[in-house]
Each structure stands twice: as C-alpha cells, then as structure tokens.
Amino acid sequence: MAEIAVASHPIDAVLRRDRLPHIWCPGCGIGAVMACYARAILESGIPLDKHICVSGIGCSARVPGYMNLDTYHTTHGRAIPFATGLKLVNPELQVTVFSGDGDLFAIGGNHFIHAARRNIDINVFCVNNFNYGMTGGQAGPTTPMGSFTTTTPYGNVEPPFNLAALAAACGAVFVARWTALHVRQAQEAMQRAMQKKGFAFVEIVAPCPVSFGKSNDIGEGVDEMWMYRKQCVVNDDADVTKIDVTMGKEAELVVGNFLDIERPAYMGYGKEVLGEA
Numbered sequence: 619m620a621e622i623a624v625a626s627h628p629i630d631a632v633l634r635r636d637r638l639p640h641i642w643c644p645g646c647g648i649g650a651v652m653a654c655y656a657r658a659i660l661e662s663g664i665p666l667d668k669h670i671c672v673s674g675i676g677c678s679a680r681v682p683g684y685m686n687l688d689t690y691h692t693t694h695g696r697a698i699p700f701a702t703g704l705k706l707v708n709p710e711l712q713v714t715v716f717s718g719d720g721d722l723f724a725i726g727g728n729h730f731i732h733a734a735r736r737n738i739d740i741n742v743f744c745v746n747n748f749n750y751g752m753t754g755g756q757a758g759p760t761t762p763m764g765s766f767t768t769t770t771p772y773g774n775v776e777p778p779f780n781l782a783a784l785a786a787a788c789g790a791v792f793v794a795r796w797t798a799l800h801v802r803q804a805q806e807a808m809q810r811a812m813q814k815k816g817f818a819f820v821e822i823v824a825p826c827p828v829s830f831g832k833s834n835d836i837g838e839g840v841d842e843m844w845m846y847r848k849q850c851v852v853n854d855d856a857d858v859t860k861i862d863v864t865m866g867k868e869a870e871l872v873v874g875n876f877l878d879i880e881r882p883a884y885m886g887y888g889k890e891v892l893g894e895a
C-alpha cells in the first residue's frame with residue numbers, strides 16, 4: 619500500500635500526535651481551545667520544557683494528554699493544589715491549569731478561590747461549556763438559569779457563577795473571557811496570562827453539542843458556536859460584576875480582557891509586603 623504523506627502543521631511540535639485522534643465528540647469546542655493554547659505556547663518564547671500543563675477530570679481535562687509537555691492529569695477538582703505545589707518548588711516553570719467549569723468551580727471551587735486570593739503565579743484556562751460534559755450533561759455551577767440539562771429537565775432554577783467576577787473578587791490579576799470562535803483573542807489572552815506574574819484566569823466559552831447543546835435544542839456544535847458568537851459584545855472595559863451569562867433571545871455574552879492589574883504574587887512576598895524581619 620502506498621504511504622500516505624502526513625503534512626506537518628505549525629503546532630505539531632506541541633502535540634503528542636501519536637495520541638490522535640482525540641476522544642472529543644464531533645463539533646466539540648475543546649479542540650479549538652487546545653489549539654489556541656498550543657499556539658500561545660509556541661508564541662510565548664518560553665521553551666517547551668518549561669511549560670507544565672495540569673488538569674483535573676472531565677472532557678476538557680483530557681487536554682494535557684495531547685500536549686507534548688510535562689503534563690499531569692490529576693484527580694477531580696485537584697488540579698490547582700497540584701499546580702501550586704509544582705510552582706512553589708519549581709518557580710522557574712510556566713504552570714498552566716487547563717480544565718473544565720465543573721472541575722474548577724464545583725468540586726474544585728475552594729481551591730480556585732484560595733489560589734486567586736494568595737495570587738499564586740499560575741495560569742488557569744477554563745473551558746466553560748455550562749455543564750458536566752463527560753458524565754452525561756448534568757447541571758453545574760455555571761449552568762445558566764432556565765437552561766435544560768439532564769438533571770434540570772424543567773429548566774435550571776439556580777443562578778450560575780459569573781466566573782470573571784468570581785476570579786476578580788478573589789484576587790486574580792488577569793481576567794479574560796472569550797469563546798472558542800475567538801481563536802486569536804483567546805490565544806492572545808493566554809499569552810498575556812503566561813507573561814503575567816500572579817494568578818491569571820482565562821475563561822473560554824465552548825460548545826458541548828452532545829450534552830448541553832442537545833438538551834437545549836441548539837443543534838450541531840457549529841450552531842452552538844455561532845449562537846454564542848452572535849451574542850458576543852466585546853468590551854475590555856466591562857464591569858465584571860455586570861456580565862452574568864444568560865441564555866435566551868435577548869442574551870448578551872460580554873467578552874474581553876477585563877482585568878490586568880499588579881499585586882504581589884505569592885512567590886514574591888518578601889520585604890515589600892512583610893517588611894524587614
């Protein structure tokens with residue numbers, strides 16, 4: 619049989635090609651977000667052996683398995699404490715947590731708020747698909763009010779977290795929200811997060827057609843992607859406390875690089891904060 623030539627791609631160096639094809643469903647947005655992360659790594663100028671990727675459990679948390687880096691697929695909700703430990707003993711590393719909304723804000727929510735409060739010098743990239751995709755589309759802490767999921771068949775009655783406001787209130791120094799269709803903006807936000815000293819958070823809203831999309835009659839992945847894209851209002855100056863995610867005809871999804879401030883990172887505490895001993 620004739621050999622099939624496989625064209626090389628610019629992000630090949632960052633991917634474990636032998637692990638492909640990936641496990642994600644057709645139309646899932648996670649692959650697009652992973653490609654943004656791969657490009658951000660290449661553009662960061664930081665050598666590959668200095669990048670570390672840590673995840674918890676979930677579809678989004680499968681990303682580290684495809685990255686040609688030192689990667690850690692940890693237990694559900696525990697990516698941030700694992701990443702914190704890595705950073706504390708290896709301050710020269712560029713440590714990124716890449717995981718899902720359920721992993722980071724339900725079971726792992728306490729770790730998120732305290733790492734942000736301490737201003738641990740890590741990046742947290744969250745694929746927000748508004749549900750627990752991997753386990754069958756249950757409602758979670760980001761599911762918009764009124765949305766249908768397998769555990770909210772009459773519509774979700776709980777208000778969701780506004781992740782950008784939560785991150786900012788807890789002390790993150792860089793906060794951004796984009797969608798899986800904003801590939802250049804998401805990549806740039808990830809690069810800025812990597813350059814930032816302190817706790818940097820990037821939320822990327824992405825379609826989960828097999829679970830969230832199906833429960834809400836949104837259609838294919840591309841329809842869900844397009845729906846979010848049409849709702850988007852780009853506003854870097856938005857007040858993060860006023861950009862809750864809602865669903866429905868009138869819904870607006872505010873995206874942008876909302877916050878970029880300076881405050882001493884945990885590793886930087888010293889005379890500057892504590893004074894002379």
Ligand SMILES: Cc1ncc(C[n+]2csc(CCOP(=O)(O)OP(=O)(O)O)c2C)c(N)n1
Binds near residue numbers: 749753
């Ligand atoms: C301790 C524990 N509880 C529950 C689970 C089951 N579980 C696996 S992934 C997941 C939710 C993942 O949701 P999210 O982080 O949003 O990822 P997605 O699949 O949507 O990308 C849950 C509840 C588990 N693996 N471990």
Ligand code: SF4
Binds near residue numbers: 677
């Ligand atoms: S269940 Fe949803 S998040 Fe998981 S791979 Fe399928 S489309 Fe993607």
Ligand SMILES: [Mg+2]
Binds near residue numbers: 718719745747749
């Ligand atoms: Mg999810």
